[in-house]
Amino acid sequence: MKKIFLLFVVLGFFSFIEATNLHKKNNSDTISLVSVSIAPQAFFVEKIAGDTLKVNVILPSNANEHHFEFKPSIMKKLEKSDIYFTIGLEFEKVFLNKFHHNFPKLEIVNMQKNISLLDFKDSHHRNQKDPHTWLDPILVQTMAVNIYNTLIKKYPKNKDLYKKNLDQFLAELDSLNLQISSKLEKLKQREFVVYHPSWAYFSKRYHLTQIPVEILGKEPKIKDLQKLITLVKEKNIKIIFVQNGFPEKAAKTLARECDAKIFEINHLSKDWENELLRISDALKAK
Ligand SMILES: [Zn+2]
Structure with missing residues (x-):
């Protein structure tokens, strides 16, 4: 009888430990949050970060990326983010000019670093650069490297994982580029x-x-x-x-x-x- 009682105590103890671990895993506060402007950027960040980060997308699906304004709910998510990856859109400029100083801890990273941007073709968009770099797999390789360089600085303990993921993603992009080329050749x-x-x-x-x-x-x-x-x-x-x-x-x-x-x-x-x-x-x- 005593032995059975002891067994229950031990089992109870282990299930208690397991429940606590589970709780920790499900608690999203323990996973760092980063923000991006549009969904394709989230796809790119997740390719490098795996499940080590949560990615918040600012632009709702079905919205026009050139006619969008920041709302207070978005500001809250940005406040909880470690990094905001921008991609050259108009609404980001409003944020950077007007609100950025309210977020001293938020690191802003231009995902298009080292990419030379094209001018908009029509002459009315004077001094405006075309932001749509995310639709070219080869330019996405440059963006993937930018993401990688940022993440290893911020979360150095994940460096090996990020490097492995980067190499794999770069290879996938090469193969996607070849696939598209051969389709359109x-x-x-x-x-x-x-x-x-x-x-x-x-x-x-x-x-x-x-x-x-x-x-x-x-x-x-x-x-x-x-x-x-x-x-x-x-x-x-x-x-x-x-x-x-x-x-x-x-x-x-x-x-x-x-x-x-x-x-x-x-x-x-x-x-x-x-x-x-x-x-x-x-x-x-x-
Ligand atoms: Zn557009």
């Missing part, structure tokens, strides 16, 4: 129509030309739309790419007038790799 029609011109770096990498529907971040005026209809008919382009969170009226009119198909893409998807493959396949199939 023999494409005859190298011009494509897309609502929001976020594909300049992708186009440059794979020798394509994007023709935007949007003008200066807005729906085109009737006159501009008519010009575009003529151009698309002339070039016999049969697919119009549109993005979540952006207006579709002009794109739909264009598709109808030119007997083209609408194809929805998401340049802000966290399922980043598949999204690049999906647009490559769509370009190939058109």
